[in-house]
Amino acid sequence: PALAVALGLGAIFGILLARSRRMEGPVADLDRALAAGEFKPYYQPIFDLRTGQIKGCEILVRWLRRDGSVVPPMNFIPLAESSGRIQAMTWQILGSALAELKPLLRANKNFKMSLNVVPGHLLSAGFVETLRRKVLTARVSARQIVVEITERDELDDLARAAAVVAELRDHGFRVAIDDVGVGHSGLSRLKGLGADMIKIDKFFVDTITVDASTTTIVEMLVALARDLHMGVVAEGIETEEQLRALLASGVAEGQGYLVAPPLPFARFSELVESRRAA
Numbered sequence: 119p120a121l122a123v124a125l126g127l128g129a130i131f132g133i134l135l136a137r138s139r140r141m142e143g144p145v146a147d148l149d150r151a152l153a154a155g156e157f158k159p160y161y162q163p164i165f166d167l168r169t170g171q172i173k174g175c176e177i178l179v180r181w182l183r184r185d186g187s188v189v190p191p192m193n194f195i196p197l198a199e200s201s202g203r204i205q206a207m208t209w210q211i212l213g214s215a216l217a218e219l220k221p222l223l224r225a226n227k228n229f230k231m232s233l234n235v236v237p238g239h240l241l242s243a244g245f246v247e248t249l250r251r252k253v254l255t256a257r258v259s260a261r262q263i264v265v266e267i268t269e270r271d272e273l274d275d276l277a278r279a280a281a282v283v284a285e286l287r288d289h290g291f292r293v294a295i296d297d298v299g300v301g302h303s304g305l306s307r308l309k310g311l312g313a314d315m316i317k318i319d320k321f322f323v324d325t326i327t328v329d330a331s332t333t334t335i336v337e338m339l340v341a342l343a344r345d346l347h348m349g350v351v352a353e354g355i356e357t358e359e360q361l362r363a364l365l366a367s368g369v370a371e372g373q374g375y376l377v378a379p380p381l382p383f384a385r386f387s388e389l390v391e392s393r394r395a396a
C-alpha cells in the first residue's frame with residue numbers, strides 16, 4: 119500500500135509539474151507577447167510592375183521580443199493557429215496597422231492594405247462583423263482593405279467559404295487568394311470562391327526565368343484571372359529579369375525584395391514619401 123501511495127503521489131506530482139511546464143511553455147509565451155503587444159505589423163510595398171508606383175502593401179507580422187530579436191512568422195504562426203491565439207494576434211496587428219497607416223489610407227483612397235487571415239479565422243462566427251467594426255471605427259474605407267486567404271483544407275466547404283467572401287465583398291472589402299499554384303488551389307475552387315484577385319506564389323517567380331513551363335503556367339493563371347475578372351499580384355520578385363518576365367506574361371502588380379522587404383512602419387512611410395517626391 120505504501121508503494122501504491124508513493125506511486126500515486128508521484129503520478130500526481132508529475133502531472134502538476136507537466137502542467138506548470140506547459141504554462142511556462144511556448145503558448146504561455148504567446149499569451150505574454152500578446153499582452154505586451156510584441157506582435158508588430160511590417161509592411162511590404164505592392165507596386166505597379168510597369169511604373170514602379172507603390173499601390174499598396176501587405177501586412178506581415180513580426181514578433182519583436184524584449185531581448186531585441188525579431189522572430190519570423192513561420193516560427194510562431196503555426197502554434198498561434200493550433201493554440202487558438204491567431205485571432206487575437208490578427209486583430210492586434212490589424213489595430214496597429216490601421217492606426218499607423220490611417221493618414222496614408224485617408225490621403226490616398228487608391229492605396230490598399232492587405233491582411234493575411236487563416237481559413238479557420240475567416241470562417242469563425244462574427245469575423246466579418248468584427249472586421250467591419252474595426253475598420254469603421256478607424257474611419258478607413260473597406261475598399262482599401264484586402265483580406266488574403268490561403269486556400270487550404272478548411273475551405274473544403276466551398277459554399278460556406280464563398281458565402282463569407284461574398285459577405286466581405288458586399289461590405290466593400292476585397293479578397294485575394296494567396297499562394298495560388300501551390301497547395302490546394304484547384305482551378306474550379308479558385309473560380310468558386312469569387313475573390314477579387316489572386317496572388318502568384320514566389321515559387322513561380324523564382325522559376326519563371328529558368329523554366330519555360332513556368333511561363334506557360336503564369337500565362338494560364340493570368341488568362342484565367344482575366345476571364346474571372348480578377349487581378350493578379352506576383353510575390354517574391356527579386357530581380358529585374360523576373361520583373362520583365364512577369365510583365366511579358368501579363369502580370370501587372372507585384373511585391374518583392376527588388377523594391378523592398380517587409381519594413382517597420384517608419385521605414386515603410388519613408389519609402390512611400392521618397393517615391394512620392396521622386
Ligand code: C2E
Binds near residue numbers: 191208211376379
Ligand atoms: P505569404 O503571405 O505568402 O507572404 C509572402 C512572404 O514572402 C513573406 O514572408 C515575405 O516577406 C516573403 N517575401 C516577399 N518578397 C520576397 C522576396 O523577394 N524574396 C524572399 N525570399 N521572400 C520574399 P514572411 O513575412 O516570412 O511570411 C511568411 C508567411 O507567414 C506568409 O506568407 C504568411 O503565410 C504568413 N504570415 C505572415 N504574416 C502573417 C499574418 O499577419 N497573419 C497570418 N495569418 N499569416 C501571416
Ligand code: CA
Binds near residue numbers: 176234266296
Ligand atoms: Ca499573403
Ligand code: CA
Binds near residue numbers: 296297317
Ligand atoms: Ca502569398
Ligand code: CA
Binds near residue numbers: 297353
Ligand atoms: Ca507564399
